[in-house]
Amino acid sequence: MSDLGELDRPGTPERPTTTRRGAGDPVKALMHRHRELCERAVDPLEIAAGLEAHGVTDRTAARFRHRDVFSLAEELYARVPRGDDTRPRPAPTALPRPRPGRALLTLLPGALCAVALTGLxxxxxxxxxxxxAVGVLAVTLALRQALRKGPLGPRAGTRRGRLRTTLWTCWLLAYAALGDGLLRATVAGGPDGPPTGAPDGPWPFAPAPLLTLTLACAPAACCAHLLSARARRRLDASRGLEEFTASVQPLLLGVFTLFLATLGALTALGAAALDEPAAYAPVLTLGALLFLARLLTVHGFPHLPALVLGATGTAEALAPATVLAGRLPGCGLLSVPVETLVTAWGPAALPALLCGAAxxxxxxxxxxxxxxxxxHARTAHPC
Structure with missing residues (x-):
């Protein structure tokens, strides 16, 4: 297969086309391959972003006789004619005003969860x-809608990864409410019956983590919106890919820290409202895992989040299963790791370790x- 045919596969690093003897223009094939991108670009950085999305790195650019991707993009921008070379550079992206409908979607899961817990x-x-049953259905549907649109909605074309990520998110939230009670009852020799919703039942129910995490949909959406808007504004102001990366790294870490601080405050408020001890470790680690998975899914990288969430959810499901399997003749060693962890640190230590490691x-x-x-190119999913 020729190099140009290989370039048609998304994400494949691009290589210069092998030229005939005497040809001294390795950029020409690349210019024709990305002619549409170069013609509609308003500046070289937009071309650089498009090349980067197709797998072009600084090392690849060196094979095209350029020091980096931005230098290569500058040559493409200069060589490709445009229909209107006088069109002005677009103004820096302004922070869009929050839309009331989408803001309501992110508040709905927490509100419905609070109503359901009050009813219980x-x-x-x-x-x-x-x-x-009605509460679980209502919260699940509200959560599904909150994860489909607005700042938490993924890009188009990621439907499969989006569905897997949403399903595992619901599973992890269910474990946050029921998993610790099941694990404690299993280690103690039970459970003696299904969950009843009562704190003193055979399968204890922990409403505070569930309430906290559903309420966290709203600050998660705000933080995701803040990251997208600020990154696009810095994309407009940057004059190179390295400059953009250096400016966005502290922004990403700052937004992540802001979300964790908000989640910590919600954990304390939720525990106080329901008169329960605040479970900071499992809630913060799970919240961090879900927030990072959502950010990656929103910006078009759903595969690794789906894989990591699936592995975490599977490990949480296997924990009580290994305890039950340890009761079979000759299988006592299977339950030793989980029983030792629960005895020493409590059942909340398991999800905290798993979610933190993930x-x-x-x-x-x-x-x-x-x-x-x-x-963060202009083709990204809008906030």
Whole structure:
């Protein structure tokens, strides 16, 4: 297959086309390959972002006789004729005003969760089960809508990864509410029955983490919007890819820290409102994992988040399963790691360790991918 054919595959690093003897213009094939991008670009940085999205790196640019991608983009911008060379450079991107409808979507999961938890406290028996079923359905649908549109909505073309990420997000939230109670009951020899929604039941229910994490949809959307808008503004002001990356890295870490601080405050408020101890470690680690996964999905990188969330959810499901398997003859060693961890640190230590270990590679991946100009190009999903 020729080099030009290989370039048609998205994400494949581009290489200069092998030229015939006597040909001294290795940029020409690249110029024809990306002619549409070069013709509609308003500046070289927009071309650089498009090349970066197609896998062109500084090392690739060196094979085209340029020191970096931006230098290569400058030559392409200068050589490709445009229909209107006098059109002005667009004004820096302004922070769009929040849309009331989309803001309501991010507030809806937390509001419905609070209503459902209130209903569970005021009802008993079959009525409580009915309230729980309706509440789970309502919160799930609200969460699904909040993750489809607005700052938490992903780019077009990531439907498969988006669906997987949403499903695992719902699973992790369910474990935050019911998993610790199940694990504690399993280690103690149970559970003796299904969850009833009562704190003193055979399968204890922890409403505070669930309430906190659903309420966190609103600050997560605000932080995602802030990152997108500020990054696009810096993209307009930057004169090179390295300059843009250097300016966006502290912005990304600052937004991540801001979300964690807000989540910590919500954890304290939720625990106080429900008269429960504040579970900072599991809530903050899970919140960090979900927020990073959502940022990557929003900007067109859904595959690793889906993989990491799936691995974390599977590990949480296997924890009580190994305890139950340890009761089989000759399988006692299977339950030793989980039982030792729960005995020493409590059941909340398991999700805290798993989510913390999963969030770390996502943070590293985010600092490498979300600081690229191509992740914040004008073709990105709008806020």
């Amino acid at each position: 406290r005021l009802t008993e028996g079959r009525t409580r089960l009915l309230v729980a 969030a770390l590679p996502l943070l590293v991946h985010a600092t490498r991918t979300l600081t690229r100009a191509s992740a």
